[in-house]
Amino acid sequence: MSHQALLPWMREQYEWQIAQIVKQRYSHANLYIGARASGTEELALAISRFLLCLAQPDARPCGECKSCILLQKDGHPDLHILKTEEGSTTIKIDAVRGVLHSISQTSQLGGAKVVLIMAPEEMNENSANALLKGLEEPSDNTFFLLVSYEPSRLLATIRSRCVSLSIAKPSRRQALDWLEQNGIRDAELMLTEAGGAPLIAAQWNRGQMFEQRQLILDSLQALVADSSALTKCAKDLSALDVKFLVEQLVSWVQNAVRVQSGGASFNEFDKHLARVDSRLIFDLYDQLLRKRRMLNSGSNPNSQLLLEELLLDLNLVLEAA
Numbered sequence: 001m002s003h004q005a006l007l008p009w010m011r012e013q014y015e016w017q018i019a020q021i022v023k024q025r026y027s028h029a030n031l032y033i034g035a036r037a038s039g040t041e042e043l044a045l046a047i048s049r050f051l052l053c054l055a056q057p058d059a060r061p062c063g064e065c066k067s068c069i070l071l072q073k074d075g076h077p078d079l080h081i082l083k084t085e086e087g088s089t090t091i092k093i094d095a096v097r098g099v100l101h102s103i104s105q106t107s108q109l110g111g112a113k114v115v116l117i118m119a120p121e122e123m124n125e126n127s128a129n130a131l132l133k134g135l136e137e138p139s140d141n142t143f144f145l146l147v148s149y150e151p152s153r154l155l156a157t158i159r160s161r162c163v164s165l166s167i168a169k170p171s172r173r174q175a176l177d178w179l180e181q182n183g184i185r186d187a188e189l190m191l192t193e194a195g196g197a198p199l200i201a202a203q204w205n206r207g208q209m210f211e212q213r214q215l216i217l218d219s220l221q222a223l224v225a226d227s228s229a230l231t232k233c234a235k236d237l238s239a240l241d242v243k244f245l246v247e248q249l250v251s252w253v254q255n256a257v258r259v260q261s262g263g264a265s266f267n268e269f270d271k272h273l274a275r276v277d278s279r280l281i282f283d284l285y286d287q288l289l290r291k292r293r294m295l296n297s298g299s300n301p302n303s304q305l306l307l308e309e310l311l312l313d314l315n316l317v318l319e320a321a
Contacts, residue, residue, distance in 0.1 A: 006046055007039040008178060009170035017047050017165075018059050027163040029135050029144040034167035036149045037199035041118060043167060044145045048114045051143055052079060067109050077108040083118035091120070093127045100134045103142050113142045120146045121153035128155045135161040150296065169196060189266050193251045212240055216248050220269050223311075223318060230315050234308055242303045243295050246288055246310070253285045275321040284317050 006014055020026040034040030049071050055062035062068055070076040080099045082091055103113045115134075123131065135144060135158065146162060148154060170178070172191070175198035179187035184202055193213075194200035203209050219236045222229045237245060255266060256273035260281070265271040273281065291310060294301050 007042055007170075009174045010039045010043045010046075010167075013165075013167060014043060014046055017043075018050055021047075021051065022056075022059055026143070028138045028142060029146075029162040031146045031148060031151065031154075031159060031162035031164045032167055033148050033151050033164060035169050035197060037194070037197035037203075038167075038169040039199065040149075040167045041147050042199075044116055044147045048079060048116050048143075048145060051112045051114050052076060052109075054109065054111050067111055070109075078111065078113045080113070080115045081118065082115065082120075084122050089122065091117075091123045091127050093124070093130050096123070096127045096130045096134075100130065103134070103139055107141065111141070113139070115142070115144045117144065117146045119150075120148055120158065121150045125155075128158060132157055132161065170198060172196065175201075192255060192266060193248070195247075195251050195254070209244075212244060213248060216240070216245060217267060217269060220314075223315060224269065224272050224321075227315055227319055230311060234311050237307060237311075238304060242307055242310075243292075245307070246292050246295060249310075249314070250285070250288050250292065253281060253288060256281055257285075272318065272321055276317055277320065280317050280320055284313060287313050 017026070032040050032044050034043075049061050049068070050056065050059075052067050052071060053061040054065040054067045061071075063072075067076065067078075071079065080102060082095055082099055084091055085095075099115055103115060107113050117131075120128075120131070132155065138144070144162070146158075151159065151164070169175075175191055175196065176187050179191060179198055179201055182202060184190060187201070190201035190204055191198060194204060204213055216237065219233045223233045252267070252270045253273065255263070255270045256276075257278070259265050259270060259274035260278060265274065288310075291306060294306070
């Protein structure tokens with residue numbers, strides 16, 4: 001990610017971080033705390049690319065050295081990215097040990113070595129303890145950048161070894177401007193339903209996610225019209241990622257609360273929910289948040305069972321409208 005490609009609301013934080021690196025005040029372990037899909041991950045990637053550049057002219061990656069060229073091809077041997085693998089809910093200890101072994105060796109390009117950890121809260125206790133050893137005994141010219149969305153789930157010992165920086169979400173105006181500049185349809189609607197996260201709104205506006213979002217809406221609208229359609233609704237939604245479904249429902253329930261307070265409705269489903277007694281709405285919201293925490297905890301719940309429970313709870317609320 002070049003300086004020009006930075007998300008506009010991250011530019012000031014990026015400039016400050018680069019200044020710390022140039023002044024040799026940048027810690028070997030840094031914890032970036034931010035909201036999902038608001039640009040924190042992209043900021044950490046941009047800083048990683050600057051750290052790895054072999055020239056660093058004018059406090060910018062040069063884009064021309066061997067390191068920058070390899071980064072553009074996503075094949076840099078001294079950039080190590082740790083995150084959950086597809087089909088897994090945790091960062092495995094073997095992956096952590098493998099990275100720690102790699103950074104114990106000499107840098108292959110003769111520059112810095114960078115370990116970028118996405119959502120370190122997804123490490124289990126063994127993985128976290130293995131990482132802790134690396135943070136306590138870093139090899140020369142090695143930097144750890146941790147991007148956390150739920151820092152309260154991190155081991156206190158890991159947090160204490162890092163310099164923590166809270167990264168603010170963009171203002172609504174900044175997010176809308178960026179979405180509109182990138183040709184996103186229905187930017188205001190999409191941003192609201194994405195909980196204010198512009199990168200999620202951009203993803204939903206194209207491809208499969210947009211289609212999945214519409215499938216959820218259509219299925220729930222059918223359930224609103226006929227509560228006996230519960231079985232068909234469960235079947236229609238069974239192939240979807242339950243996390244995605246829960247996030248959509250959280251957003252629509254939040255908007256239903258706003259509708260009850262005089263806000264605008266964005267679809268027939270949240271309009272229908274807004275007719276329900278507010279106590280039931282808040283009970284449903286609490287249930288959704290519990291399910292979201294369960295899904296993010298790494299406990300690997302039964303997705304089909306969770307979906308059925310979710311739709312039963314939702315149907316009870318809809319019938320009260």
